[in-house]
Every structure is written in C-alpha cells, then in structure tokens.
Amino acid sequence: MAKIELTRIPFIKNILKSRYPQLAVFIVMLIGYIFAILAGLIGTPVGSHNFSIVFVWIAWWALLILVAVPFFGRGWCAVCPIPLPGEWLQRGAVLSPPDKRPKWLNLRVPKMFRNIWLQNISFLLLALFSSVLLTTPNITGIVLAAMLFAAIGLSTVFERRAFCRYLCPVGGFIGLYSQTAPVELRIKDKQVCVTCEGKPCYNGSSTGYGCPWDIFPGGLTKNTYCGLCMECIRTCPHDNIAVNLRPFSADLAKPSTRMDEAFKAFIMLGSAIIYAGVLLGPWGAFKDAAYNVGSGAWFIYAVVFLAIIFVVLPGLFTLGILNTKNALPLKQRFASLSTALIPLGLMFWVAFSLSFVLTNASYIIAALSDPLGLGWNLFGTANMAWQPMLTSILAPAQTLVLVGGLIWSARTAQKAAGEVKVSPIPVIVYCLLATCLMLWLLL
C-alpha cells in the first residue's frame, strides 16, 4: 500500500498550519486536566465516583490505548496539555512569533539523559504504585499535578520539551507504539532539507517555533520521537513537510538497535501480563500485595514485578536467541529482535484494557452528572447503576486482539530476523508462549 499524503487536502493542511484549532483543543484539555487535579484533591475519596479516576483511568485510558495510539500514534501528544504552561513560560508567549532571546536557562539536556531510560524508570515507578494510583483520587490528583509542575520546572531549566521527550512516563510507551500507527509526519524531498538555509523547522523562524521535540524533521525515519506538534509544517519555507497515511507498523521494518527502546518493549509487555494477573485475576493475595504500599507483601510484589520485567522476560528471550548465531553481537540481535514485541505488547494492552474499560465504562455516565461525588445530578444520570457492557463479546474480542497481535508480531519478527540474518523461529515461539499466558490470564 502506497502512502497517501493527507496534507495535500487543503482543509487538513489549513487546520494543521493554523495555531488556533490546536490551541482550542489544548485549552479544553488543560481545563479538563486541571479539573481532574482538583477533583482528585477535593472530590470524594470513592474512586468510582470521582472525575479524576473515572475520566483519567477509564475514559482517557480507553481513548488512548484503544484508539489514539493504534490509529494516530503520538496523536495524543499533539493535544496533551501537560507541556503547555511550561512551554508558554519558556517562550514568554502563547501564540506570538518567537523571540530569539532565550528565556530562562535554556540548557541542553545532558547527553547521558538523551534516551528513554528516565521514561522507563518513571513508568515503572508509576506501575509499582498503580493499584493505589488507579483507585485513589487524591493520589491521582497529586501525580497529575506533579507531572504538570515537573514539565514547568524542566521548561525553565532545559530547552524545548525536555519533560515530554525524556521524562514523561506515558510519552515513552506512546512513542514506542506509535511506530505501529498508520499515520506519520515526514519530509517530502530530502534534497530540499539538505539545501535549506537556517533549518527553520529545527531552529524556528518568524512563522513558528523550532521543533519542541528536538528533532530535525529532515532526518526523521520513525515516529518514536515526533510529537506531531505540527510546528515544522508552520515553519518550513519550502512546504516540504507532509502528514501521510501509511501501512500499519511501517517503522518496524527497520528494527531499532537501542537497548533503552528494547527494554521499553519488555517493560510494557511485562506490565500488561502482570496487570492482567493481579488486577483482573481472581487472586486476592496479589491484589492485597499490590495495594498495600510499604508492607512486606508489597516489597515482595515490587521485587517480583521488577524481576519479571528485567530478568525473566529478557532472560528467556536471550536464551531463545542465543543460538541464532551470526556476525552481530548478542546485544545488537537482542535489541533488533525485540522489535517483534512492540505489536504484541500493544495488543496485550488493548486486550487488558478492553476488559477493564467495558466493565467500568458505566461509571463515566454517572460521573458526568456528579464529577466530584458531592451529590450533584447535573444531567440526571448521577444515580445510574453500575452495569458491565458487552461482556458476552469480551472473550472473542480479546482472542481476536491477542491472536491478531501474535500474527503481527510473528510477521515483524520475520522482518527483523531478515535484517539481522537470523532465524525468526525462537522469537515467534517466545511470542506464542507469551500470548498463551495472556490468554490464560484473561479468559
């Protein structure tokens, strides 16, 4: 399937070039975000009746993992409100043309942090406390506020969107999975970028800001670090930036060789498996251990959680590919072949989220009428009884998603193995075993 350039359509191009539609969405999102913080801090402590839990962990999560990431990649990052206040402060402007004088410290992020290890750590920190985070409104409020203030703080110290690029726990996995999405931002003609003077897409110009994600679009080959902010479309003087529709997982044809990205794939795969067992399984002792943060059981849970992600899953994977000998070092084969786990991990999360979201979606309607749980009834739906949705099609849907993910991963493994000239069989068997485990946990 060839690429289809969406920016050829004048309506789409005009919307993307103008700052106002994006700003309107930003402002709505920012209001919702701040309301979620307030609801978490001052609303009812009952999670299932508090806007912060219901809208963040059910509604937003469903939209993110079931729609935004699989179909739009980093589409959420394009409208995420978290970097907004920091960016306004950093620029000293909301919409006006950029002032070339640097505001605040404007430092470059040290080289040792220019990778996604910090994002891996921040995600794992949240993951270890997720049972409390997902269910306790004031903890959700505090974490949301902390992310907002961290983004503001980093904007005053470092240049561009340092928080989004290097620290955001959500941005890390969105970036990883955005490689599978059928949407991309790319240049049209490389030669135009080579001869372009001043590189306004990266450095900024009177028409827009230099890439907030610290990317030179001329060298963009995959979606991972492009936040789809559309600044380069606004600044390119040669109309050389396009947003394209493309086949799914086009970026995975060229496997990554980075260990931080490889471990992100294991972190996401492992977390989905653990959550399926702990949160959706029938084992009360696991839930107790995950929820009682600071207890002995929780420490054991944390150690097991980290051991599964950093030892068991990568260890078994390494054992599997150990005999796929070729000229490449094991580390490089490990990183390249772990690309196959990206579609598998995404589909694991989709299958897990389907169960969680369909079971709890009815809380959204009730929380609309009484977002703080203070006894309001704005739309007459506050007393709507909890009712799981579509549970009869849940198991077939999860099977389709998981088996589809396995096929997708097997195909990716074949391509990645072709690139590093080894057999894909061990990786495919690994994916099959992981899928069988996930099926057993969910069905």
Place this chain on the structure above:
Amino acid sequence: MRPTPNTDRPTSHNLMRFHFSLLLLVTAGLVVAFAPLPAQPITPQERTFEIDAHQFAYSPSEIKVNPGDTVTIQLVSTDVVHGIYVDDYDISVEADPGQSATLTFVADKPGSFRFRCNITCGAMHPFMIGKLTVGSNNWLYRSIGLAALAVLGMTVSRKQKA
C-alpha cells in the same frame, strides 16, 4: 548487460500453493474456533458454595461446576457491604456486613466467567474479582489452538514465499 532475473517474485505455481495453504489454514481456524465438541452426558446436580467476601477478594475465588448444575452461592460479607455479579449471566446479590445472601441459578451457559463485586466497597473495588467455570473452558483451548495455528500458518507461508 542482461538484467538479473528477479528471484523474489513468486511463480504462479508458488502463488497457487500459497493461496491453497491460506485457504486450508482459514478452514482449520474456523474448525478450531467453532466446531462443536463432543459433550459428555453429566447428570445435573445441585451445588452449593459458601463464598466469603472481604476487601478486596472472594474466598474461594474460583468455583467450577458442570453445565446444567443448579448453583447456589451463599455470599457472606465479613467486613463492609459486598455484592456478587456474574458476567454474562447478568445476575447479582448483595450482602450486608456480617450477613449472608443467597443467589441461585442454573449454570446453563458453558465457559469461564468473571464474577465481581457490584457494590462500591473501597479503593480496590473495581478489581474484586472471582472466576466461575462452567464445564471446561473451551474458549481458552480454542484460542490457544488458534494462536498455534496462526504461528504455523506464518511459518509455512514464509517458507512457501521463500
């Protein structure tokens, strides 16, 4: 200079074999997913389970019955108000603290079903979950069969393309 023949291009014979294999795999997939399984005749029984509900677990958390059994669940709540809702059967009952409540139904749908607390009972309430298995969990076995078949299909199709 003569152009090098493109060895990657599949011949019509290979393409036919590939399509035939694909058809076989799809047929096998449909059989694995939907073919009726021989059912062993089992006389329905009356089964009673006492399930303790406490934050945020059921004990026992997994119950197994045979299709056609008349199942009675005596739900005993040991701390706060808890309920039990059985997915797909769409039936529920609630028990006050220290009290018990009874839910009786005929297990006429085979498969594996989650049962979950339907009364907000605390922070981890959305994850207070148990499992009811009626007969054998055939959907799980069918799904694993489909996964294995999918992998086999990918490997075979790859070899045929090569």
